[in-house]
Amino acid sequence: MxxxxxxxxxxxxxxxxxxxxxxxxxxxxxxxxxxxxxxxxxxxxxxxxxxxxxxxxxxxxxxxxxxxxxxxxxxxxxxxxxxxxxxxxxxxxxxxxxxxxxxxxxxxxxxxxxxxxxxxxxxxxxxxxxxxxxxxxxxxxxxxxxxxxxxxxxxxxxxxxxxxxxxxxxxxxYRKRQQELIDRYAERAAEVKRAHADVLGKTRIALLRFTTDELRIVTDSVIFPSRVLSDCGVRRSESSAAADKGDTYNSLSLEQVSRLADADALIYFGGGGAFEGEQVNSTFTNYTEGTLWQRLPAVRAGKVFEVPQNSWWDGYSATAANKIVDELTEVLRKL
CATH class of the missing domain: 3.40.50.1980 (Nitrogenase molybdenum iron protein domain)
Structure with a gap:
């Protein structure tokens, strides 16, 4: 077959x-x-x-x-x-x-x-x-x-x-074994929160997703990567708050990019699921080459970090959560 x-x-x-x-x-x-x-x-x-x-x-x-x-x-x-x-x-x-x-x-x-x-x-x-x-x-x-x-x-x-x-x-x-995996992840997330408390206490982060046609702020909500960030003690920017209860993202037009000025650091990925590489790349270029993007405090400070979409968006398991913890730790070390 x-x-x-x-x-x-x-x-x-x-x-x-x-x-x-x-x-x-x-x-x-x-x-x-x-x-x-x-x-x-x-x-x-x-x-x-x-x-x-x-x-x-x-x-x-x-x-x-x-x-x-x-x-x-x-x-x-x-x-x-x-x-x-x-x-x-x-x-x-x-x-x-x-x-x-x-x-x-x-x-x-x-x-x-x-x-x-x-x-x-x-x-x-x-x-x-x-x-x-x-x-x-x-x-x-x-x-x-x-x-x-x-x-x-x-x-x-x-x-x-x-x-x-x-x-x-x-x-x-395998419910019992799954609970053990989740518990081990929770312990790792708590350790990251303790180890990087100083940086986390003074940094506001926005998580971004470039899709085939727009830029989205992943909100501080029930969605998978946001929960992992919360478990690790990440403070989100005010722009990351859901516009309406239950919203998992806020769309940004090219003219609204300046809303990200409240973030001290930006973490981003492109696509997810049915990834359309060329279209996502085009969206990324349209936004990041614009004047409003270039003026953002996080961009000017060099605090913009790309992460893999297959863990941060397509991941949905204890293993994926641990992968995000690994990648977030690398970001925190650079802040």
Whole structure:
């Protein structure tokens, strides 16, 4: 099978192929036992019933053929715990799976960033499909006919990233280990806060994202990188406050760049998810070559720092949070 399977081609499933997918999934479930790696979650027999945002689903205690339908927690938590993936959504960047994540113990199909075709998923005979509720909402009923499907909530639903990761880890049978990863991250973040207290106490930072068509201030909100900055004791600029409750970014036109004058330092990245390199580069040039950008105090002081988008934007796991801590520490040492 090709490294990237067929994309959306409509949702009508061929009867023979669909039934074959069902049979394969059922066979896999029948063979499932509490084996190599899970934490033996509570439940009778080899399955347990899970309540999730889109319904109630019976899932295997020890899934052996998992499909992750988003490149966030569904994929990243699976890699953290060695969950046996047969396929996963991946980023639209190169590499499409960040290298800071643990390497999968087995090859799996890279589905890309766009929603895959359910017919192709049926061919993989999954015994568990996991995705955030936005990625599953339109096709939940269809996918539920070919395997056990569970959804989780994320920051779009105002849910903290730690809770999202714990929920996904619970589906995989690794909630306790996930909590240990989160606790170790929290200890590291607290140590950064203590070690760099002097710099953090006198510095206001704005986190910026250059998209394909505009510059955005990532707000001091529930969004993943902002929470990591808060855990590390970073004070945000007033311009980083959400314009409206729940906003995860504030858009800046070319004429509004001077709003960043309240920041002592700027941290930025470009793109994210379905990265469009040329368009993002063009946006970056349009903004940073302008007079208003050049006049910013942080720019004039040489306190502008680029960070990787695949950790600061595409990351969504304890491993990614630790990566941000590493990269933030390097920035703080230069302030």
């Amino acid at each position: 090709n490294a990237t399977i067929a994309r959306r081609r409509g949702y009508g499933l061929d009867r023979r192929r669909f039934l074959g997918g069902l049979a394969g999934a059922a066979a896999t479930l029948g063979l499932t036992a509490c084996g190599a790696g899970g934490e033996q979650p509570a439940g009778s027999g080899d399955t347990r019933r899970i309540q999730h945002p889109l319904g109630s689903t019976e899932i295997p205690n020890d899934p052996r053929r998992v499909i992750a339908l988003d490149p966030g927690p569904a994929l990243q938590v699976a890699l953290e715990h060695g969950v046996p993936l047969v396929a996963s959504a991946t980023l639209g960047t190169k590499p499409d799976v960040p290298k800071y994540l643990p390497k999968s113990k087995q090859d799996f199909e890279h589905l890309g960033f766009e929603p895959p075709d359910p017919e192709s998923l049926a061919e993989l005979n999954p015994d568990l499909i996991v995705g955030h509720q936005t990625s599953l909402a339109d096709n939940y009923e269809v996918l539920s006919q070919l395997s056990n499907v569970v959804a989780y909530e994320n920051t779009r639903d105002n849910v903290e990233w730690q809770q999202s990761c714990l929920t996904v880890a619970d589906y995989y049978g």
